[in-house]
Amino acid sequence: MTVDPSTIAALILLFGILAGIALGMPIAVGIGLSTLAAAVVLLGPDRAVLTTSQRMFTGINSFPLLAIPLFVLAGSLMNSGGIATRLIDAAKVLVGRMPSSLAATNVVANGLFGAVSGAAVAAAAAVGTVTQPRMVQEGYNRPYAAAVNVASAPAGMLIPPSNTFIVYSLVSSTSIAALFMAGVGPGLVWVLACIAVVMVMHKKYGAPPATEHPTIGQSLLTVWRAVPSLFMIVIVVGGILIGWFTPTESAAIAVVYTLVLGLLYREMTVGNLPKVLLDSARTTAIVMLLVGVSSALSWVMSFARIPRLVSDALLGLTTNPQVILILMMIILLVVGTFMDPTPAILIFTPIFLPIVSEFGIHPVHFGAIIVYNLSVGVITPPVGNVLFVGARVAGLRIEPVVAKLGWFLLALFIGLLIVVFVPFLSMWLPTTLGLI
């Protein structure tokens, strides 16, 4: 009996990538070598090396992809430019009178930080560094305080700008502007889910609300000080909608704006720039290598018709759209526990999107779904960048923080169901703005 080369290729990809991850290889290397091996089966060694390398190059050679390094750079500039503390102060004015006000402040600050940066890790580090010591001082349970920060930080991956949406836009050929707008609703759902848990947990872990309240004048001043920082989101989104620049170009404008702001605040000097640029270049390289090898991977998968194999298998189980959607959500949640959103989106979008499109789910809505789903993974063990960083800035090991994440995960999961089954939430804003 002969085995179909496509099946061999599919098996090589599945087990090769899993083995690479289990052996502690850089994920990109595991993907790259497995892709090459599968391509050798399909094309022979000579064409396989050529096609894989060409595909890596062309995968990166994309103008919209430029938004990623530029938004990363803008985020780094913000971290070193004194913007985080101003946003936290503003968040405190907004929710300072609520029960568990400092925990709520942390959540809202992560939402605000998300609105000016494209990554979640940056929020967990920048906001957490300031809020964690204060929360412990006020008598919060330390692991719980870290869990609040960890759980709320990924909101920034949904609230625009978002590098994760840029990656999705590339593989799904959907408009970045529409995706950015589609992320706003689910991002708010994420923030509200965290706030809800903070309220419910108030009796158990909360600290008494601060007794001294700032005067209205002080509050206004605090908010005013944060306006220039928050104005970045106005420039980015407004500039896109008005037509000064494309979403990709807006990232470069964000860099210039945050640079000027950091220099004006005197928290940033020209001498710091090379270090900030180099740090951003590192992050860029990590994402870019993944994009490159995943681009080769998706080519080989298309060539072997693997997306069709998977969709036939899924449709063979059931043809009920709801059931298939839930199956996909479970697969992605499991994948997300050990895989970063970027490679997961690059691998699974070409497989899942054609299936859900047939059910009439809009690609923009599915983008919001998949990004929300995989964002959960960044706070779950065994592998979750935001979890690692959040625990670290709280000075804790991972385990105690994980122990306090349960209710947050439940709330975020309910949020996921809402995002999946209420398309209005994602689609209203981009539709109203005429982007789709």
Place this chain on the structure above:
Amino acid sequence: ACGNGSDSSGSTAGGGGGGADMRLALNQTEEHPSFIALDNFGQKLSEDTEDRYSIEVYPNEELGAQAEALQYVGDGSVDLAIVSGTQLENLNADFAAFNMPGAFDSVEHQMEVIHDEEIVGDLYTSLEESNNVTILGGFTQGTRSIYSDKEIRTPEDMAGMKVRVQESPLHIGMIEAMGGSATPMAFGEVYTALQSGVLDGAENNEVSYFTQKHFEVAPVYSRTNHLVGLDYLIINTDVLESMSEEDRQAFLDGWTAAHQEHTQLWAEATDQAIADAEAGGATFVDVDAEAFAEAIAPLQEEFLTTDSQKALFDAARAAAK
């Protein structure tokens, strides 16, 4: 997946006449006339060669955009592809003659020229030695015009307009000759850019104008008819040469039927797109054709610099009657 028996291990480039399941890379969707005509071509080829040869069409750039597909066909990873003249021009400057604004008066004229052995014989085999690619002929991609939110009658109306172009010196020169400001931009960004005003206009055929929904944000289509677009079908030279005489004849006959069917489908798709766009609020207006022809004439001097380019262009014009 590739479960129809014979040889599913990819192409058989260089592998001696035994037949092959060929893969064809296409940049269009499954509803596009190009896909329909090519898919029918593949089915007919299977019948005519008793399943020795088949063609599976991979739509939606699944196997890469046109520039990549051209490389993959040369390498033999992919057997066939639809690529634009701009891509071929990067390898052999002579293709510029058929990419020139003003080369063709109509789709019919274009199809006649690009399938005339006397005119294109040497051109279509010119990449065999260097790139292992043979050109078989082409599909029209329709007549391109300018669209924006205002009527354009003369080149003067385009003064200062930021018009999206493909990133090629010729297309940039073309829009500038027509009076506008050429703005290269990725295709996927055009809708939002037109809507927000990053762009004042773009240029394309009626079918793309409708299917990409650009008519929603640029409701006036001014028939400048400045360019008749053209895509070529290319094949890996080894694959073509490995076909037996009989199979190759079946293949070439099938291809002739396919591009004829495509021309027919394209005309229908164009009429449909115009009707649908009009129903969606778009208007189609005529322009001062002579003024635009005059405006773009200097491009021929500028971009057709070699004798062979000029000869091809003149041959195309001579066939215009």
Place this chain on the structure above:
Amino acid sequence: MAAVKRGLDRVLAVASVVLFAVLVVIVVWQVFSRQVLTPSTWTEEASRMTFVWLGFFATALVFSEKGHIAVDWLVRKLPLAGRKAVGVLVQLAIIAMSVLILVWGGWRASQGAWNQQLSSLPGTLGQMYLVMPITGVLILVYALHHLVDALRADPFAHDEDLEQVVVEKGGE
């Protein structure tokens, strides 16, 4: 070997910083020229090529720092000898990728596209592809360095400094 690595690190770091700064300037110029002057026609392609070169050089640098995303919680549960063996295997995998895909495949790709003109810049696509074999050789050097290290000491040691780097680098 260590001196070579330090020298290469330095060169790649400077190249990355310069290319990144150039990238920002090109994209800003694209917006400025379109909104204020006449639209620039070379910036789109120039920014893409700058980005690709930046990305590959920085990728090599991150290999030097062992900074690419990896999942090592499972491997860390192994005894030291097992960790060393896996550490060697990982570096061999990186060597295989750099030699096969980047050096061999990249060189072939470059040769194949050597005459393919870029659209708006002088130079050819083949010349741009050269970044892959160059980067491949650099990654190979770094991987050999780490391979020797893996034989000497625990390749999956819990390195506090490295952890700090991960924090600063962010990512998603």
